[in-house]
Amino acid sequence: MTDRTVMHIDMNAFFASVEQQANPELRGKPIAVVGGHGRTVITTSSYEARAKGVKTGMAIWEGKRACPDLIFVVGHNKKYTHTSAKINGIFRDYTPEVEAFSIDESWLDITHSLSIFSSAENIAHLIKARIRRQFGITCSIGIAPNKLLAKLASDMQKPDGLTIIVPENVSRILERMPIKALCGIGKKMERHLNMMSIYTCGELGRCDEARLTRKFGIIGKRLKDMGQGIDNSPVIPFADEGGVKSVGHSSTLERDIDDPAEIQRFLLQLSEMVGSRARRYNVSGKTIHLYVRYADFFSSWGKQTTLKNYINLSDDIYRTALGILNTVELEQPVRLLGISLSNLKHQAEQLPLFEDERKKLFATQAMDTINDRFGKMSVTFGSLIPGKEKQGHM
DNA sequence: TCTGGGGTCCTAGGACCC
DNA sequence: TCTGGGGTCCTAGGACCC
Numbered sequence: 001m002t003d004r005t006v007m008h009i010d011m012n013a014f015f016a017s018v019e020q021q022a023n024p025e026l027r028g029k030p031i032a033v034v035g036g037h038g039r040t041v042i043t044t045s046s047y048e049a050r051a052k053g054v055k056t057g058m059a060i061w062e063g064k065r066a067c068p069d070l071i072f073v074v075g076h077n078k079k080y081t082h083t084s085a086k087i088n089g090i091f092r093d094y095t096p097e098v099e100a101f102s103i104d105e106s107w108l109d110i111t112h113s114l115s116i117f118s119s120a121e122n123i124a125h126l127i128k129a130r131i132r133r134q135f136g137i138t139c140s141i142g143i144a145p146n147k148l149l150a151k152l153a154s155d156m157q158k159p160d161g162l163t164i165i166v167p168e169n170v171s172r173i174l175e176r177m178p179i180k181a182l183c184g185i186g187k188k189m190e191r192h193l194n195m196m197s198i199y200t201c202g203e204l205g206r207c208d209e210a211r212l213t214r215k216f217g218i219i220g221k222r223l224k225d226m227g228q229g230i231d232n233s234p235v236i237p238f239a240d241e242g243g244v245k246s247v248g249h250s251s252t253l254e255r256d257i258d259d260p261a262e263i264q265r266f267l268l269q270l271s272e273m274v275g276s277r278a279r280r281y282n283v284s285g286k287t288i289h290l291y292v293r294y295a296d297f298f299s300s301w302g303k304q305t306t307l308k309n310y311i312n313l314s315d316d317i318y319r320t321a322l323g324i325l326n327t328v329e330l331e332q333p334v335r336l337l338g339i340s341l342s343n344l345k346h347q348a349e350q351l352p353l354f355e356d357e358r359k360k361l362f363a364t365q366a367m368d369t370i371n372d373r374f375g376k377m378s379v380t381f382g383s384l385i386p387g388k389e390k391q392g393h394m
Numbered sequence: 395t396c397t398g399g400g401g402t403c404c405t406a407g408g409a410c411c412c
Numbered sequence: 413t414c415t416g417g418g419g420t421c422c423t424a425g426g427a428c429c430c
Binding site for chain 2: 018033034036039040041042057058059060061062071077102217218219238244246247248250251252297336338340388
């Protein structure tokens with residue numbers, strides 16, 4: 001592969017920054033963005049909160065213990081998605097090759113933009129300035145010969161960092177870098193490698209490939225490459241990549257439930273969430289996956305079923321998920337329920353052939369519009385709400 | 395006051411078809 | 413007599429990312 005210049009951009013404390021920008025009273029203060037009410041954890045916290053020891057994943061009470069004046073803000077996903085889309089629009093002013101890795105991280109292949117904007121560093125400064133001016137948000141940028149190293153680089157200075165790894169410095173930087181710093185090596189892999197006396201990227205890169213392959217199979221080669229900072233994976237713009245591959249929604253209940261009617265009501269809500277999002281994305285899918293976590297937190301199961309046809313209507317999703325649920329005997333009260341739709345087909349808008357299908361589609365679209373405007377589940381299929389149905393029907 | 399929610403990718407094993 | 417073997421689709425589960 002020819003020499004490339006890849007940039008990785010990571011929004012600093014993204015959700016918290018967006019909230020602080022939207023509400024000036026929150027600026028400069030320790031804030032934590034949380035998922036909602038009930039049993040939730042901290043999704044993101046501002047740097048002021050992090051300085052006091054607040055971390056992502058903490059329960060509310062843990063956050064309060066670490067930082068008594070912590071301000072909790074319930075997150076607004078739509079706001080983050082919109083901001084993220086606009087920021088990615090800025091990136092596209094510098095190269096068409098932009099790959100969104102998550103809502104707050106993207107890779108840019110700027111190899112062919114260097115001659116226009118004089119240097120990678122210059123592009124980084126331009127982008128930083130625009131994001132700061134337009135959104136009041138700082139970001140950390142890493143520039144390197146590939147995605148793996150660019151991401152590593154953006155992690156090296158936070159917040160508001162700019163780190164450049166040039167090819168000559170790769171081996172020196174990796175020599176003492178802990179393997180866990182590499183994107184793709186998580187807790188489990190770290191433990192396995194540690195047991196082989198491998199702790200740093202330098203050690204991983206020098207490890208005998210056969211030894212890694214014996215232990216990890218076909219990913220052995222990939223691990224050795226990672227240790228050496230080799231990564232040939234291309235930056236893939238969203239449009240080329242074929243879009244989302246699954247649409248899911250899961251939620252922890254405010255309290256554990258075992259009443260079947262209550263479980264069904266919740267399943268219907270989830271189906272509506274998944275369905276409306278699938279329809280907004282203009283996708284339908286034929287695999288429905290139901291996930292249940294029990295009250296004890298540790299035991300859970302997932303079951304999936306694949307249909308002959310593609311669906312994205314809430315009640316089709318609901319009926320399928322309910323069908324799965326009815327094949328199992330619940331062992332404990334339920335803590336969390338989740339539904340996801342996969343095996344997706346991205347479709348162009350198309351009107352169904354038959355009158356009754358058309359009616360159903362129009363009714364669904366009207367419902368989506370109202371729910372978009374007034375909040376989830378303002379309107380739903382009345383006939384599907386358990387309890388309103390005729391006895392013995394379900 | 396225990397412990398969220400959105401995803402992606404990979405593997406193993408079975409069914410089925412040619 | 414022997415009992416092949418590739419491809420594809422499916423389910424289940426795990427690891428990883430933010």
